[in-house]
Amino acid sequence: MLAGKRILLIIGGGIAAYKALELIRLLRGQGASVTPVLTRAGAEFVTPLSVAALAGEPLHQDLFDLTTEAEMGHIQLSRAADLVVVAPCTADLMAKMAQGHATDLASTLLMATDKRVLIAPAMNVRMWEHPATQRNLATLTGDGILTIGPDIGDMACGEHGPGRMAEPAAILAAIDTALSDGPLKGRHILVTSGPTHEPIDPVRYIANRSSGQQGSALAAALRDLGAQVSFVTGPASTPPPAGVTVIRVDTAQQMLEAVQSALPADAAIFAAAVADWRVKNEAGQKMKKIAGALPTLEFAENPDILATISHHAQRPPLVVGFAAETESVIAHAQAKRLRKGCDWIIANDVSPATGIMGGAENAVHLITADSVEDWPRLPKAEVARRIAARIAATLGPAA
Structure with missing residues (x-):
């Protein structure tokens, strides 16, 4: 798949x-050519000679190289590749x-590039978990x-947690996926x-602490596998990903109507x-606040979107729900799957002590009619990629 591809x-x-x-x-072994760019900080860890020798191409380091910049070399570099990889x-x-x-x-x-960019983050766990890094990740x-x-x-600094760069073989697979049409091409999700x-x-409302981070990561992961994604989002703090069709709503009733319109x-x-x-x-x-008098709020049940679509005349072949629980997570999620009529439930524990709701990580259980899979605690982007891969494997190629 990578023969003849150019990687910057x-x-x-x-x-x-x-x-x-x-x-x-690994890239050259798959027939790809590699144009290396080494940052000044990167040169403190690997030598320019070793990088250039393995790549078999000249190494680029300096923005103001008088030889190449006479012809705007940095623009040419950014446009000549099929994919830009930062690792x-x-x-x-x-x-x-x-x-x-x-x-x-x-x-x-x-x-300057007009090509897709794939990054393989690597840093200390505290730097990865820092709010600024997570904001930057959401933006990217x-x-x-x-x-x-x-x-x-485990990290070289002696700490343990998320922050280790993905292994080269995993990055190679991600590069291959990025340069292919994707297993979900032709699918609408x-x-x-x-x-x-x-x-x-008009001023006050009832809400919850959901940031929308997991849903946004899912939409991005499905997009990256080639799917056409309709993304119906409430007023989340996490921005929607690029390259998907975004439908913004506020209330549950609006969300149901938007979902039905997207079928x-x-x-x-x-x-x-x-x-x-x-x-x-x-x-x-x-x-208005009146001294000594409290307002009386009457509640009505919102439409059950998951159950409605699970029994809809245009029911999708695969319907996946989420179950955010604070106790008896698996038992409640299994009962929910049967009650709603969906195919899968992605269940997680959102007790305050877990830090999952609104946080950068998730620990989920994939519940189907036949099994319960316990996944380790992972960054939400990685959870999204695993779910997207499972969906692609289940749906198979588009007809």
Whole structure:
């Protein structure tokens, strides 16, 4: 699949830079050519000679190389490749990409390219979990940047957790996927995400703590496998990814209508945290505080979107629900799957102690009619990729 493909490989500064040497070897073994760019920080970990020797092509390091820049070499470099890969992608490089900085050759190439970009993040666990890095990650995935990893494990600094760069073989597989049409090409997949806001009056509403991060990551992962994605999102704090059809809603009723309008679909994944109830006696004007008197709110049940679509005349062949639980997670999720009539349930424990709701990681159980799979705690982007891969394997190629 990679024969004749040109890869522009940017090697950032981190101990994981040594893995880039093995990645170059694997890429060339698959028939791809590799044009290497080594950052100044990267050169502290691997030598320019070793990178150039393995790539079999000249190494690029300096933005202001008088020989190449006479012909705008950085523009040519950024456009000649079939794919730009950043491995390792440090927190600094992620920040530059997210903020649009072009202060050296690597960041300038990333700003100037018109090709897809795949990053393999690698950094200390605390840097990976820092809110700034997670904000940058959300921005990059929203811009359509592909990601692979990071993995969870022991680090050179002695700490343990997410932050290890994905192994070269995994990056090679991600490159192959990025350059292929994708197993979901020709498939239409519907994804719901985020919370719903149920108004009390024009100012106040009932909501929940869902950030929409997992739903957004799912839409991006399905897009990256070639699917046409309809993304129905409530007012989430995580922005929707690029390259998908975004339908914005506020309430559960609006979400149901948007979902029904998006049918037919090959699969529907209901990751949204839909409010179970709405305020029946919603006020048309802002309710005023009156001393000694509390307002009385009457509740009505919201439409059950998952159950409705599971029994819909245009039911997708695969319907996947989510179950956010705080106790008896698997038992409640199994009962929910039967009650709703969906094919799969992705269940997780959202007790406050887990930090999952609104956090960067998730630990899920995939529940089907035949089995329960317990997945390890992973970054939400990696959970999304695993779910997307399972969906692709289940649906198979489009007719």
